Amino acid sequence: MLVCLCNCTDDVSLLMVLLDTNPFFWSTSKSTSLSFSNFLSHVLAFLNSVLLLNQFNQVVVIATGFNTCDYVYDSSSSPTNQRAETLLRKFEEFVVKDEQLSKEDTVDGIGNSLLSGSLSMALCCILKSNSNDIQRVFRSGSLHPQPRILCLHGSPDGPGQYVAVMNAIFSAQRSMVPIDSCVLGVQHSAFLQQASYITGGVYLKPQQLDGLFQYLSTVFGTDLHSRRFLQLPKPVGVDFRASCFCHKNTIDMGYICSVCLSIFCKHHKKCSTCGSVFGQAQTNAPSTSNQKRKTPDT
Amino acid sequence: MSGQTFEPSKPEPPLYYTSKHSSTRRRMNNFEYREINNGDGRRFNREAEEEEDDEEDDEGNGRGLDAWERAYADDRSWEALQEDESGLLRPIDNKTLYHAQYRRRLRSLSSSSTGSRIQKGLIRYLYIVVDLSRAAAEMDFKPSRMVVVAKQIEAFIREFFDQNPLSQIGLVTIKDGVAQCLTDLGGSPESHVKALMGKLECSGDSSLQNALDLVHDYLCQIPSYGHREVLFLYSALSTCDPGDIMETIQKCKKSKIRCSVIGLSAEIFICKYLCQETGGSYSIALDESHLKDLVLEHAPPPPAIAEFAIANLIKMGFPQRAAEGVISICSCHKEAKVGGGYTCPRCKARVCELPTECRICGLTLVSSPHLARSFHHLFPITPFDDVSPSTLSKNPHHKLPKNCFGCQQSLCDPGNKPCPCVVCPKCKQHFCLDCDIYIHESLHNCPGCESFSQSQSVGGSMEE
Ligand SMILES: [Zn+2]
Ligand SMILES: [Zn+2]
Ligand SMILES: [Zn+2]
Ligand SMILES: [Zn+2]
Ligand SMILES: [Zn+2]
Ligand SMILES: [Zn+2]
Ligand SMILES: [Zn+2]
Numbered sequence: 235m236l237v238c239l240c241n242c243t244d245d246v247s248l249l250m251v252l253l254d255t256n257p258f259f260w261s262t263s264k265s266t267s268l269s270f271s272n273f274l275s276h277v278l279a280f281l282n283s284v285l286l287l288n289q290f291n292q293v294v295v296i297a298t299g300f301n302t303c304d305y306v307y308d309s310s311s312s313p314t315n316q317r318a319e320t321l322l323r324k325f326e327e328f329v330v331k332d333e334q335l336s337k338e339d340t341v342d343g344i345g346n347s348l349l350s351g352s353l354s355m356a357l358c359c360i361l362k363s364n365s366n367d368i369q370r371v372f373r374s375g376s377l378h379p380q381p382r383i384l385c386l387h388g389s390p391d392g393p394g395q396y397v398a399v400m401n402a403i404f405s406a407q408r409s410m411v412p413i414d415s416c417v418l419g420v421q422h423s424a425f426l427q428q429a430s431y432i433t434g435g436v437y438l439k440p441q442q443l444d445g446l447f448q449y450l451s452t453v454f455g456t457d458l459h460s461r462r463f464l465q466l467p468k469p470v471g472v473d474f475r476a477s478c479f480c481h482k483n484t485i486d487m488g489y490i491c492s493v494c495l496s497i498f499c500k501h502h503k504k505c506s507t508c509g510s511v512f513g514q515a516q517t518n519a520p521s522t523s524n525q526k527r528k529t530p531d532t
Numbered sequence: 533m534s535g536q537t538f539e540p541s542k543p544e545p546p547l548y549y550t551s552k553h554s555s556t557r558r559r560m561n562n563f564e565y566r567e568i569n570n571g572d573g574r575r576f577n578r579e580a581e582e583e584e585d586d587e588e589d590d591e592g593n594g595r596g597l598d599a600w601e602r603a604y605a606d607d608r609s610w611e612a613l614q615e616d617e618s619g620l621l622r623p624i625d626n627k628t629l630y631h632a633q634y635r636r637r638l639r640s641l642s643s644s645s646t647g648s649r650i651q652k653g654l655i656r657y658l659y660i661v662v663d664l665s666r667a668a669a670e671m672d673f674k675p676s677r678m679v680v681v682a683k684q685i686e687a688f689i690r691e692f693f694d695q696n697p698l699s700q701i702g703l704v705t706i707k708d709g710v711a712q713c714l715t716d717l718g719g720s721p722e723s724h725v726k727a728l729m730g731k732l733e734c735s736g737d738s739s740l741q742n743a744l745d746l747v748h749d750y751l752c753q754i755p756s757y758g759h760r761e762v763l764f765l766y767s768a769l770s771t772c773d774p775g776d777i778m779e780t781i782q783k784c785k786k787s788k789i790r791c792s793v794i795g796l797s798a799e800i801f802i803c804k805y806l807c808q809e810t811g812g813s814y815s816i817a818l819d820e821s822h823l824k825d826l827v828l829e830h831a832p833p834p835p836a837i838a839e840f841a842i843a844n845l846i847k848m849g850f851p852q853r854a855a856e857g858v859i860s861i862c863s864c865h866k867e868a869k870v871g872g873g874y875t876c877p878r879c880k881a882r883v884c885e886l887p888t889e890c891r892i893c894g895l896t897l898v899s900s901p902h903l904a905r906s907f908h909h910l911f912p913i914t915p916f917d918d919v920s921p922s923t924l925s926k927n928p929h930h931k932l933p934k935n936c937f938g939c940q941q942s943l944c945d946p947g948n949k950p951c952p953c954v955v956c957p958k959c960k961q962h963f964c965l966d967c968d969i970y971i972h973e974s975l976h977n978c979p980g981c982e983s984f985s986q987s988q989s990v991g992g993s994m995e996e
Pocket of ligand 2: 478479481483498499500
């Protein structure tokens with residue numbers, strides 16, 4: 235039974251799109267079969283279709299660069315007849331700025347883009363629009379844009395961003411903002427798998443990147459209300475591995491400080507985060523030792 | 533009486549891990565909102581309250597309602613008024629007040645925490661004992677004591693697992709003089725809340741000793757690095773015991789079980805004695821909001837138990853979640869199950885729920901997001917500095933950016949005068965006051981610091 239439970243006439247979306255612009259990812263033909271300009275044309279068509287679905291829909295684009303992140307487009311403050319021009323102009327400025335900030339010319343491998351930064355910015359932006367809209371909803375009873383975040387991401391995860399990305403995910407979960415992710419690289423992203431799983435978003439790694447627009451419009455184009463009636467892609471498992479604090483390695487088994495819960499990949503004598511001195515590593519839970527060790531003040 | 537306002541089959545609260553229901557829940561509210569016209573206002577109230585509880589971080593959601601739309605719990609509307617110089621009544625200007633309060637709290641927090649780092653996230657094993665004797669039906673708390681207690685426990689359980697990720701809670705009820713274990717120690721908030729909501733009936737006497745005996749037996753089995761705690765929510769004014777309760781109290785003291793009591797009626801000597809002996813705290817709730825504060829005080833780990841801590845490195849595995857639709861036999865129930873489930877990284881056995889211990893190889897299995905929930909305590913974000921218009925005029929080459937770095941909102945008011953804003957001492961980006969609060973209360977990341985790769989190590993500069 236398809237009954238709309240709210241008293242709105244239509245569902246309004248606020249879509250935050252995070253575009254990965256890491257130049258090292260896009261210039262490596264091994265990492266993706268799609269060229270950056272092709273990618274952009276798919277995305278532009280998708281953004282246009284979202285804006286055409288409902289006149290109140292709002293789209294904000296944030297570029298996730300290698301050295302910096304920035305807002306490149308906001309549909310509420312740009313003239314409707316020159317969407318593509320505005321976006322591309324700002325985009326070019328951003329890419330130039332990102333390049334200037336780069337210090338080294340060579341990076342080993344593809345490098346990571348600053349997912350934690352763009353996620354944090356998107357959440358701040360959603361918070362602001364949320365607090366304004368709440369007022370409006372109860373006054374007029376109609377407009378209530380449902381915010382969601384879409385990450386179009388290709389670069390591999392940066393284990394150094396682990397804590398920041400997790401913080402952002404939990405904040406999104408608390409504010410009930412789903413994070414959708416569309417992974418363009420060869421490998422699955424553990425960060426985005428967890429983000430989508432925890433916030434109730436959709437995680438997708440398209441098989442055929444030349445059909446990107448179709449994936450985007452069928453899976454990520456629909457508003458949250460309509461999603462309930464769709465058969466969206468089911469998660470193919472979630473990679474729950476963590477990063478150790480000592481070497482920033484991704485690990486599936488490790489040691490945890492019982493005082494502060496820091497994660498280490500091997501046994502240490504002393505916790506580097508809280509300074510507690512440890513006894514024997516405890517492989518099996520119940521231990522009979524009753525001796526007490528006071529934790530030194532640091 | 534109480535069954536009227538409290539329905540056990542209420543729409544499920546947001547799950548701990550997923551917020552799939554977010555859209556449904558918002559819609560529910562709208563739905564109820566319409567229904568208020570049909571005279572069924574009470575249901576709306578319950579929904580609105582829940583929303584407020586759930587979204588404490590999401591400032592302003594509940595406050596967006598007009599006074600007449602708010603719940604009966606908030607019916608002291610006169611307290612939101614203030615008399616101005618000319619004797620006119622005005623609503624209190626909440627926003628600036630709130631921001632000032634928040635800054636003060638932040639400052640006191642950061643000054644106290646810089647000296648001694650962390651000591652958070654101790655692994656606690658807590659039993660919550662709910663008194664469901666006939667005193668719990670009293671209606672001095674509206675609609676009744678037990679409904680109010682259940683509501684506060686639900687909020688507490690969620691907050692507790694947020695702040696103590698690896699800790700476990702168990703529920704015990706006292707009814708007809710008998711203590712009964714409602715849920716075993718476990719780390720899933722949903723199962724506790726569900727069990728409690730299904731068992732809200734009260735009768736008979738209360739027995740402190742029976743409850744203590746039961747809890748003592750359970751808590752003696754936990755690992756040595758864990759902290760043993762009991763929290764009583766006690767409605768009765770008496771206890772009806774089979775033996776000498778003083779012996780039981782000494783037994784608990786010897787086993788290092790910290791007992792705390794929150795009373796709902798009046799102070800009783802035996803409770804006070806119990807708390808004193810075992811190092812717990814004893815308090816009496818005056819009204820519902822006071823009760824809420826008292827209960828939530830038990831969510832952060834009490835400093836006193838830190839000295840009981842035996843620091844230990846515990847070996848743990850972070851299992852991967854299997855794809856939906858995969859069929860496998862789990863090692864815990866020995867059943868073939870479709871979808872879900874986690875795989876032990878050491879022996880590849882399948883388990884159904886986390887946290888748990890692998891049945892095959894004994895490895896403690898936790899979900900890493902569970903741990904990550906507490907990381908913001910370990911790496912707190914520095915408070916931002918105020919930028920007041922007066923310092924700007926003194927220092928002309930300190931140029932103010934036009935927009936907030938986080939949300940792009942203009943930092944100037946309509947008259948093009950600079951608004952109050954804050955600046956991050958590390959990345960020197962400016963933020964508006966809304967973002968300032970959000971960043972420190974909920975996000976725990978500075979968007980500016982995270983957006984520059986030179987400072988990419990800042991978020992992860994953990995051990996150097
Ligand atoms: Zn609708
Ligand atoms: Zn390591
Ligand atoms: Zn530690
Ligand atoms: Zn099982
Ligand atoms: Zn195993
Ligand atoms: Zn802002
Ligand atoms: Zn900063």
